[in-house]
Amino acid sequence: MPIKSSKSIWRNGELIPWDEAKIHVLSHVVHYGTSFFEGLRCYRGQRGSVILRLRDHVNRLSDSAKIYRMGIPYSADELCDAIVETVRANGLAECYIRPLVFRGYGVLGVLPYECPVETYIAAFEWKSYLGVKAAEEGVDVQVSSWSRQAPNTHPFLSKAGCNYMSSQLIRMEADVNGYGEGIALDREGFVSEGSVQNIFVIKGGRIRTPPLASSILPGITRDSVMQIAGDLGYPVIEGRIPRELLYIADEIFLTGSATEIVPVRSVDRIEVGDGKRGTLTKQIQDELSGIIRGKKPDKYGWLTSVDVD
Numbered sequence: 001m002p003i004k005s006s007k008s009i010w011r012n013g014e015l016i017p018w019d020e021a022k023i024h025v026l027s028h029v030v031h032y033g034t035s036f037f038e039g040l041r042c043y044r045g046q047r048g049s050v051i052l053r054l055r056d057h058v059n060r061l062s063d064s065a066k067i068y069r070m071g072i073p074y075s076a077d078e079l080c081d082a083i084v085e086t087v088r089a090n091g092l093a094e095c096y097i098r099p100l101v102f103r104g105y106g107v108l109g110v111l112p113y114e115c116p117v118e119t120y121i122a123a124f125e126w127k128s129y130l131g132v133k134a135a136e137e138g139v140d141v142q143v144s145s146w147s148r149q150a151p152n153t154h155p156f157l158s159k160a161g162c163n164y165m166s167s168q169l170i171r172m173e174a175d176v177n178g179y180g181e182g183i184a185l186d187r188e189g190f191v192s193e194g195s196v197q198n199i200f201v202i203k204g205g206r207i208r209t210p211p212l213a214s215s216i217l218p219g220i221t222r223d224s225v226m227q228i229a230g231d232l233g234y235p236v237i238e239g240r241i242p243r244e245l246l247y248i249a250d251e252i253f254l255t256g257s258a259t260e261i262v263p264v265r266s267v268d269r270i271e272v273g274d275g276k277r278g279t280l281t282k283q284i285q286d287e288l289s290g291i292i293r294g295k296k297p298d299k300y301g302w303l304t305s306v307d308v309d
């Protein structure tokens with residue numbers, strides 16, 4: 001999907017024209033992958049435009065940087081305000097938002113401290129990551145031959161740009177083999193996550209999801225689903241998932257801010273259930289979209305309004 005440009009990008013405290021958001025080729029991030037980012041969405045519903053779980057995304061951004069000993073030169077409040085301002089200034093009633101912090105131009109060499117921390121926020125239109133029909137029809141996935149890194153290699157609780165080289169390998173392999181997504185195992189051979197999604201597996205009315213220790217990103221949609229499912233009477237079990245549970249599951253779905261909630265139709269060409277979106281998957285999708293679209297109360301306090309003209 002090509003990026004659809006909007007008007008301005010927030011850079012270090014001010015809005016600049018989209019085309020001016022450029023960096024030097026010798027920036028630290030280009031060579032050593034020193035970036036941390038977020039992906040979140042603004043939705044248009046009956047209550048106007050709302051950003052979903054803004055504060056949680058900003059908090060995760062700062063956690064991601066902290067793991068790598070990097071401070072962000074803006075407070076959480078300032079970043080939240082800047083994100084709202086970027087959406088508003090671009091007049092985007094519904095959009096994807098990409099806050100990004102990275103080490104810029106300064107010195108070469110892996111020790112990053114002398115390189116400035118650059119902060120950017122972009123907002124632009126972006127449709128559902130796995131296609132508009134995926135939420136209903138689901139995707140066919142394969143278990144990837146690429147595992148997620150062991151916990152003492154790259155920290156997965158940090159949403160760092162460099163982690164996405166692993167994601168690229170997983171997604172490219174799935175693509176080459178004719179699948180819509182790939183599911184990585186962790187270093188012990190248990191289910192980890194999709195290339196950019198967390199995973200939930202349902203069997204006999206029990207919903208399971210891999211624990212943080214299985215090299216997963218602590219997904220914010222994952223957290224929303226856990227809260228919703230719990231309140232629907234299905235407390236989610238966080239625990240290691242053997243690969244073969246994927247082949248005998250009643251329902252599987254993937255979650256992410258870009259992907260939203262997408263059912264899995266088959267794994268390694270084995271149908272999940274009857275190959276159709278399951279009832280629990282739909283119930284959870286409906287609950288979340290009801291909140292986002294303003295048809296249900298924002299009972300968890302997840303929404304931040306944006307006054308878009």
Ligand SMILES: Cc1ncc(COP(=O)(O)O)c(C=O)c1O
Binds near residue numbers: 167198216220256258
């Ligand atoms: C590797 C990975 N796992 C899981 C997720 C889902 O996280 P979230 O629901 O916070 O978007 C993402 C998306 O950002 C991701 O990149």
